[in-house]
Amino acid sequence: MNSASQMLDALRPFLVYFALVIAIVVAMLALSWLLGQRQSRPAKDYPYESGIVSVGSAHFRISVHFYITAILFIIFDLEVVFLFAWAVAVRENGWAGFIEISIFIGILTVALLYLWRIGALDWRTQTQRRQLHSLQGPGGVTNIAPETGGRS
């Protein structure tokens, strides 16, 4: 069949890419297996805690505070789908499509600005936000704790 060989031709870069990915992964795993040390001592799996045997379980529940960031990520991810649909046929869509996608991005930029202003992208907890204040340093903004009795 002619179309099969044509398709194979079209897939060739993809197949080379696939083979390279597999080769790199195998090489990394094999090298770490060959070069790495393998010891099994009774204390091997213990978490190091200054020589003291650790007490209690590490299974405590972390605040689901960061969850909001992940939800926001999903919605912006959906925006990418529309952008992708527009981008594959930029010329065919013409100016109407361009204006359309500009309004689309505009509305979502407004959403992003709103979320930024109300502090939705700030994932510090309330206590951290109260205790720390930001300081404009030479390398950007640093959050430092105020001295006792200082401004908060």
Place this chain on the structure above:
Amino acid sequence: MTLLFYSAGAIALIATLSVILSSNVVHALVYLIISLLSVAVIFFALGAPFAAMLEAIVYAGAIMVLFLFVMMMLNLGQATEDEERAWMQPSLWIGPGLLSGILLLLFVSTLLTHDVTLAPVEVSVRDISLLLFGPWLLAVELASMLLLAGLIAAYHLAKK
């Protein structure tokens, strides 16, 4: 393409079965990602590359990352695993199993009695793009409004 369809279908079935049967939540989620990716391959084999891309980006990429994120945050330990294993008894799965069985019977009987043509129709991403930004221009605009509402609502509902 037929081979692709059947192998992806087989992988989807095995992965989904593993999602149901595995007692470790994180393992189940990784199987769910494999299942969604193989469904994306099925969409591709049926001639719907845009749906395949959506499946990979939105479901496997974003929603599964969210699930995995939350599961790792919750940091469920051995106790939850034992609980999951204890839930794997017939009295609990027989109800949903029967209902899904009825659905499967209906589906198979419809396929057998009615004359359904399953010839795949190739719909390229370009066609969808021209439709979305042509006649359905307003729908995209409404979608952006919906996303805006979703963003704001998600923050305020999850806040407290």
